[in-house]
Amino acid sequence: MTKVHTNRLTNYDLIKAAAVLIMVTDHVGAYFFPVHSYDAHLNSSDLWWRAVGRLGLPVWFFLVGHSRSRDLSPPIWIGATLLLVGNIVTGMSLLPLNALFSIIFIRLVLDVLARTLLVSRTRVSLGVVLLVTLEFPSNGLFEYGSLGLLMALMGFVWRHRAQVLPMLGNAYFIGLIAFIVATCVARQIVAFHFHGMQAAFVALGLVSSFVLLMRSPVREIPRFEAEVSRSFASTARWLGRRTLEIYVVHLLTFKLIAALVGQHNWFDWRWIG
Secondary structure (H helix, E strand, O other): OOOOOOOOOEHHHHHHHHHHHHHHHHHHHHHHOOOOHHHHHHOOOOHHHHHHHHOOHHHHHHHHHHOOOOOOOHHHHHHHHHHHHHHHHOOOOOEOEOHHHHHHHHHHHHHHHHHHHOOOHHHHHHHHHHHHHOHHHHHOOEOOHHHHHHHHHHHHHHHOHHHHHHHHOHHHHHHHHHHHHHHHHHHHHHHHOOOHHHHHHHHHHHHHHHHHHHOOOOOEOHHHHHHOOHHHHHHHHHHHHOHHHHHHHHHHHHHHHHHHOOOOOOOOOOOEO
């Protein structure tokens, strides 16, 4: 994630705080209002939980690529491992590995991938097509698979657009960004079997999320902070800067509750869901 080094409230605090709330909404739907693929054609109202949850997806992966940091310190490894253990204990599948492992993998390979691809249009095109092609098999290993890496690559390209634009050209650059966004939208709609209003909501919401991220360089927002209550500012700042801890704790809690109410069997784990 893009880190900020200030005690003042920033626009990224607000973006990530909103993304945290959206993420929790998504996981409420995933754990307590699951919709099976054979029911999805019914356009179930329970799918709205997941539809809302899609809107926060770009935040986590785009900002991994946009950030200068490639932090691989113990907390992210510990968090990823705890969630893996949580799956074992509560009878959930071990694969795909949780999104923290996806982020670890992205941080390990993104700079090498970017240096390899961002030398010509041909390499960029081949690399992007390869990532899209690998999304289905890689999604069985890591949450979001190569799609997460593609969104992170978009964040990297956007941060370094001043250096990338002269080589790619304006038209190609715009087309590349549009293609990645369209791929992300299409994949989410297909994966969750959204139809009608839900599909339109997801498409519009995802596009809006990407545009917001691209139009929002990190900055302090003192005027807004002065106009809202101190408790609101403190809560937004805390949510935006404790995303790792919130992610791990709420998922472990949801896994435990789901097992207690009988959605999963204790220690009856499988390799693949």
